[in-house]
């Protein structure tokens with residue numbers, strides 16, 4: 282379990298984390314999402330004691346990370362996969378970590394097998410591809426068989442096989458009852474990996490929610506409407522305040538009215554409908570809607 286209480290971090294005049302409070306529960310994958318610069322990495326760094334909060338607190342299993350006697354057994358962390366001694370082999374890197382943390386040497390081979398790096402374990406880590414480096418970082422995070430796992434953007438640089446592998450791994454760790462917090466700026470990936478989402482923007486909590494609740498809450502949705510007289514339908518719905526987009530196929534995508542309201546409007550005008558399908562907002566749409574004001578750099582549509 283990870284608990285944040287009014288966590289705040291300022292860098293000079295920049296408020297990177299702004300009064301964040303949340304609990305990350307065991308037994309599920311929690312996705313930590315936010316646009317660039319939202320404060321995800323800073324929050325994770327504070328959770329594992331690499332940065333000090335300006336105010337507020339972060340605890341892991343009830344205590345600040347630094348006060349755990351064997352932190353690597355408690356918390357596994359992947360923050361920056363490139364933070365490896367380039368001249369050392371993957372095996373040597375893990376061995377050094379195991380030795381300095383009093384972990385059995387046999388565990389090194391175990392985690393190498395878990396991440397599929399046995400064949401290249403003796404190669405210099407500096408020669409690893411980005412995907413191999415990510416796997417080595419994940420191996421290091423799992424070395425102490427921790428009950429809490431924190432991974433910052435673990436799928437960066439992975440090919441589709443690698444992405445699937447990380448997803449399966451995270452789900453497996455959660456099903457063993459571990460607490461799994463994984464940051465990403467890819468909602469599409471979190472939609473298939475996470476059970477629960479924490480979304481932040483400009484250091485503040487925007488949502489602490491399950492996936493379905495998020496879609497319902499943001500309320501972005503549209504209705505597909507089809508009928509033999511799309512022109513008349515279009516005009517009628519616009520008059521009733523809906524936003525209507527006519528697709529090439531003759532279907533209308535309508536937002537601003539529920540499917541029930543559209544049905545009533547059409548019946549009132551004696552317009553025949555052959556389709557009336559509410560479309561749930563995609564998670565991507567819900568996420569963009571929620572974080573729209575928190576995006577650091579916005580392109581201007583021309």
Ligand SMILES: Nc1ncnc2c1ncn2[C@@H]1O[C@H](COP(=O)(O)OP(=O)(O)OP(=O)(O)O)[C@@H](O)[C@H]1O
Pocket residue numbers: 292295296297315316317318319320321322323324466
């Ligand atoms: N050491 C630092 N000194 C000054 N400002 C910092 C420092 N670290 C982070 N920041 C600022 O704090 C804010 C949050 O940054 P952070 O890296 O935590 O965001 P993030 O959500 O992880 O973003 P990204 O997805 O781009 O990695 C940004 O405005 C960043 O510029």
